[in-house]
Amino acid sequence: MEYFLQQLINGLTLGSIYGLIAIGYTMVYGIIGMINFAHGDIFMIGAFISLIAFLILMSLGLTFIPLALLIVLIVAMVVTSAYGWTVERLAYRPLRESFRLAPLITAIGMSIFLQNYVQIAQGARVKPLQPVITGGYTIMEKNGFTVQISNIQILIMVLTVALMAVFSWIIAKTPLGRAQRACEQDRVMASLLGVNVDRTISLTFVIGAALAAVAGLMFLLYYGVIDFYIGFIAGIKAFTAAVLGGIGSLPGAMLGGLIIGLIETFWSAYFTIEYKDVAAFSMLAIVLIFLPSGLLGKPEVEKV
């Protein structure tokens, strides 16, 4: 029971990170109907920018950690958003009217490009970072087994919930959110009614990238080690989360992320850790085959 509780906490933390990435997939899919294959790499870039920004601040002598993390968060969000915006502008927008596989292929190209760009710019070695946020609370102690929740886990969950609340509000209440939902339903009609479709789509990518940057920072702080390849696996898992929750649905992405995080953690805890990726990938196939519209999604109508 204690072991279970501990794994539950770990799984929810991991799931929060996946959820944040999954939001980027789900929003982009909702608005232009494509899988932004490069989104996982945007997350990876977010983690790298966070690391570099943090190291620069440290070398400048900023030792007050909360302030440093706040600055890092803002810098990472801004720079990563710029990447998201640029990727959309260069690789996806010119292909919006092209045949269906075209943007997917450019997305794969972009993903390969970004991975190798970071590999060349920063080297292929893993980048370690000593723990920044330490400490935690013991929830219960029984039979010599302690259930702990660390401060970083609390931070990740609280931040995720807060960001979810903010972005749900943006989608539901602001003019931007209204424009997004309009574009989602009918792009041509939305543009006829004065919605700037290009701008709305760009902003969707910016928001997705900013959330991926937050996820990147969280990943860096939680695991303390990153490399140029983290975006690939995390990207597929987050995509699985988005599909599981129902692609296009914001709460669905979060729910899917949590489920995937829990599945992965419990699989590692109770079965074999080597096959945890297989568990997540099989989940993807199973969900797509048996539940293609996801838990909270709308069934897709095929139009001729």
Add this chain to the structure above:
Amino acid sequence: MTDATRETPPASGGKLAEAVRESAMAALLAFVLTSLMLGVRTVDAPGGLGLQYRWHLVIGAMAVVFVGRLLLKLFWWKEDGGAPAAVGAASGRFAALTEPLRKFAAPALVVFAFVLPFLPIADRQIIDIGILVLTYVLLGWGLNVVVGLAGLLDLGYVAFYAVGAYSYALLATHFGLSFWTVLPLAGILAAMWGMILGFPVLRLRGDYLAIVTLAFGEIIRVVLLNWVEVTKGPDGISGIPRPTFFGLEFKRFGENTFHSFFGIEYSSMHRIIFLYYIILVLAMITNYVTMRLRRLPVGRAWEAMREDEIACRALGINTTNTKLTAFAIGAFFGGLGGSFFATRQGFISPESFTFIESAIILAIVVLGGMGSQFGVAVAAIAMIGGFELLRNMDWVKGFVESTFGIENFDPNEYRMLIFGLLMVVIMVWKPRGFVGTRMPTIFLGRERKAISGDLVKEGEG
């Protein structure tokens, strides 16, 4: 930012000022993008990570973006068509000029491939590169069946390559079967895996299919890595037997050797040249089979499905079977390539079957024009052979190291970077490929209407 400015009327100050302003914005964006990523490098240092500042790279990137954008704005993006129209017309004239030559290009390439080992330039290095290139030509043609003809994006093609390689390696090391026995068997096993993996997912739409095949490719790799009892895990399988020439081995000593049977001097080149011909013949078989299949009903169904799946279904084509055959045949060729890879290397490990390998093959197919056999071959030669040659040229290395100040320059490190970039550029600029164009194999009546390509916008393609 800069995206909106292309539509807005030029401000007072004329075109040049407008272009400069826009380019400055682009350079600013480049600064944001590169400042932390390129400008600061994290290096291993005692007690954590150290930082190394490289501002010259950031300034260089900004300059390139500024000048590039300025030139594009002034000479390329013009309302009257400008340079793109001129280039388009020029390339059209060039195409018309070379039209009579074009039908000789493919046969000439085949003849060249067959005589290559006997040309004076052919040293061991060239033949080795030739083998590598031909392996990718084979794989490219195999994937071309799936992606180019049937229009199914398969991101896990390397799984079938792995199945072929491991089939041969395991059957040969455990049961002593020869390469020639296992070769068709490996193909069939790979095809079966293609069907097993394909069957549940083929009802999925194009982009979902892509991501599921990717997941399957990764699953197979993870299984190979962790199923240590059978695959020896990360250590891989070594001592895979070499192929024989009708039972004659390519060894210096022993009975039944190639050189003693023919009474010639032993040379290690014999084996290399033999391998070269094996892969050449395999590739040629792949090509021939594909060309014939395209004329069969199933091949026509593939092309029809690529152009419009819904119309296909409406016409009574069983799309599941059609997809499944494409998957299985593509996987079959992948399996052949895999067992050749195993016998050539003599050693295989899961390292060789990562997603990057799938991506390289896919890039070759995309650059070749998705559907054009000739295009795929040319793309493989250019992308694989070109980089191998580049790596072996010392003056390139010296030039780059002295000009850009990069230490230990290795072109292969930049290969995937350029592959990725080219995939984007090709898709944006010439979505139907650089080298070839994909035209349906048959047409109704005599005239070749361009029904493929540009007119089909919303197809499943």
